Amino acid sequence: MVIIYDFHLSLKQYAKRGKENNFPEVDKCPCCRGKVRLRRHGFFWRNALQRGNQYRIPICRLKCPSCQKTVSLLPDFLIPHFQYTLSAVLEQLRAGLLGKTVGYYQLVQFYRKRFLAQLKQVAMFFRDEGFRGILPKDTKAKAIKLLEMVLALGKATFLRRSTGHFTSNFMAH
Numbered sequence: 001m002v003i004i005y006d007f008h009l010s011l012k013q014y015a016k017r018g019k020e021n022n023f024p025e026v027d028k029c030p031c032c033r034g035k036v037r038l039r040r041h042g043f044f045w046r047n048a049l050q051r052g053n054q055y056r057i058p059i060c061r062l063k064c065p066s067c068q069k070t071v072s073l074l075p076d077f078l079i080p081h082f083q084y085t086l087s088a089v090l091e092q093l094r095a096g097l098l099g100k101t102v103g104y105y106q107l108v109q110f111y112r113k114r115f116l117a118q119l120k121q122v123a124m125f126f127r128d129e130g131f132r133g134i135l136p137k138d139t140k141a142k143a144i145k146l147l148e149m150v151l152a153l154g155k156a157t158f159l160r161r162s163t164g165h166f167t168s169n170f171m172a173h
């Protein structure tokens with residue numbers, strides 16, 4: 001299980017702090033919903049890519065003393081399982097939808113496919129947030145509109161708030 005957490009840090013800052021970062025205490029288990037303080041359970045290291053820079057960053061792991069499941073605290077500038085940051089993915093996705101792709105054609109097509117497959121859920125999220133407007137019927141126009149709404153809300157805010165609307169997240173299968 002993943003908790004997407006707002007560390008109020010950029011990727012660069014987060015990478016610089018490394019394990020010395022101020023990791024939060026979590027008092028509710030997202031797996032069993034128990035009101036228990038999760039124990040620190042080491043780190044794993046992953047890559048994070050943005051604008052030609054590659055960082056190797058630690059991800060804090062926690063373990064529930066009640067159900068024994070592990071939880072990772074993922075900074076909200078990353079999408080689970082994506083090496084590129086949320087900003088980078090959305091930039092590429094936007095370029096792809098607008099037909100302005102530069103390089104990484106296959107990667108952009110992959111992002112595009114993933115996002116289009118989740119459009120209904122993305123729209124549902126905004127309906128639940130109170131959006132009463134009309135969405136375009138055309139899939140591509142709808143995707144562009146919804147992506148603009150994601151950017152207007154704040155991409156990290158969207159990522160954190162929308163997790164319950166998806167099996168995993170808005171770019172997962």
Ligand SMILES: [Zn+2]
Pocket residue numbers: 029030031032033034064065066067068069
């Ligand atoms: Zn638990």
